[in-house]
């Protein structure tokens with residue numbers, strides 16, 4: 222097969238036109254996924270720094286000294302921000318990698334074998350810990366939180382610990398509701414039980430560190446906390462590909478390394494999951510922290526906090542909606558207020574707000590292990606740039622609620638609703654569904670009107686996301702996961 226190449230300008234034009242169809246990454250129009258400081262020079266700095274290290278292989282800091290020195294600077298910056306003079310750690314490619322490594326380090330350090338062992342965390346912990354558990358052959362146990370405050374009872378966490386538990390996990394703050402777990406109390410439980418405690422500050426760590434209001438202690442200063450993760454590619458404003466994992470104990474840090482000379486090639490020493498790795502995330506995170514300094518971070522966090530309070534006030538004045546729990550930090554969630562005469566469905570509300578140009582993130586409901594339910598909600602991530610559009614956004618939130626009031630929640634597509642009923646009555650078993658092959662699963666999706674082969678450029682218009690979320694609520698969760706896998710795999714495959 223021969224295929225002629227294309228001139229560089231044509232290639233770049235084509236990419237630009239593909240990018241034009243993406244959700245807007247700047248200006249505060251999308252309140253999830255992207256973290257816009259609202260400073261064009263930060264983007265330029267990050268791009269220049271990434272370009273400078275483009276050919277470097279982050280695999281070997283002894284060959285590429287810039288990698289070692291930038292890592293050292295970022296570790297110093299982060300451990301100072303999180304209240305430790307002597308924590309050790311590694312720069313990773315993102316929050317998931319930091320969380321997986323935190324679990325791996327604790328498992329190895331405790332001498333637990335793969336295939337046994339458990340970690341205990343609140344219901345609201347990030348799914349990255351379920352992924353870590355799957356990859357590392359351990360059990361992740363979610364402890365129910367209060368469905369209204371979304372706070373976990375530290376004693377309930379202690380109660381979920383079993384003989385094989387080797388790690389406690391808590392969030393500062395959590396993703397679904399923005400609540401800060403009671404880290405001091407969980408730290409006391411950890412000390413009492415002789416277990417390490419990982420604080421997942423992937424999301425908001427670099428915002429909380431400079432939060433203007435007084436917060437309960439949540440970082441490496443808290444007795445009992447043994448590791449902490451925080452993403453530079455969230456509130457560190459770096460392009461995707463940079464996070465940090467810090468440990469208070471050197472041996473626990475070293476326990477996650479993979480080192481071998483037991484093969485015919487070069488000696489391998491990997492601090493993280495990847496082998497060859499880009500230095501672009503590292504260099505851009507380094508450049509941004511260097512340029513902003515703690516002062517710059519503090520100023521940006523001031524903007525986030527004032528936008529966040531203004532928006533929370535807006536929501537509290539909307540009949541039929543409620544802010545979930547007591548968020549402390551840069552994100553929060555909104556659910557229907559069932560005490561109001563006219564509750565507003567949070568997903569219908571998100572659809573109406575989207576029609577006014579702001580994209581919020583729908584979250585399905587979640588049934589906890591004790592049967593209590595965390596209500597379906599809509600998530601908002603607040604960034605420094607939000608402060609500039611807060612008036613326009615507030616108006617969209619209010620008008621969106623007026624339009625959504627009285628509208629029933631979206632229904633799942635009829636074919637999926639029938640399937641949901643079949644599971645509920647026991648006519649179809651979960652194992653039968655999980656045993657379906659990929660082609661049959663795809664046929665079910667297409668039959669339900671969810672066609673993964675829609676042109677990606679048109680997909681966001683064609684897909685009724687509220688209906689998809691409604692379907693998630695209807696089907697057994699493992700079945701939903703299988704369908705979403707099929708959907709995404711088919712979506713990205715020719």
Ligand SMILES: *Cc1c(COP(=O)(O)O)cnc(C)c1O
Nearest residue numbers: 315316317347349396421423424
């Ligand atoms: C984003 C996030 C993660 C996972 O991070 P990725 O960078 O998306 O891999 C883990 N924990 C929390 C609380 C997060 O918000």
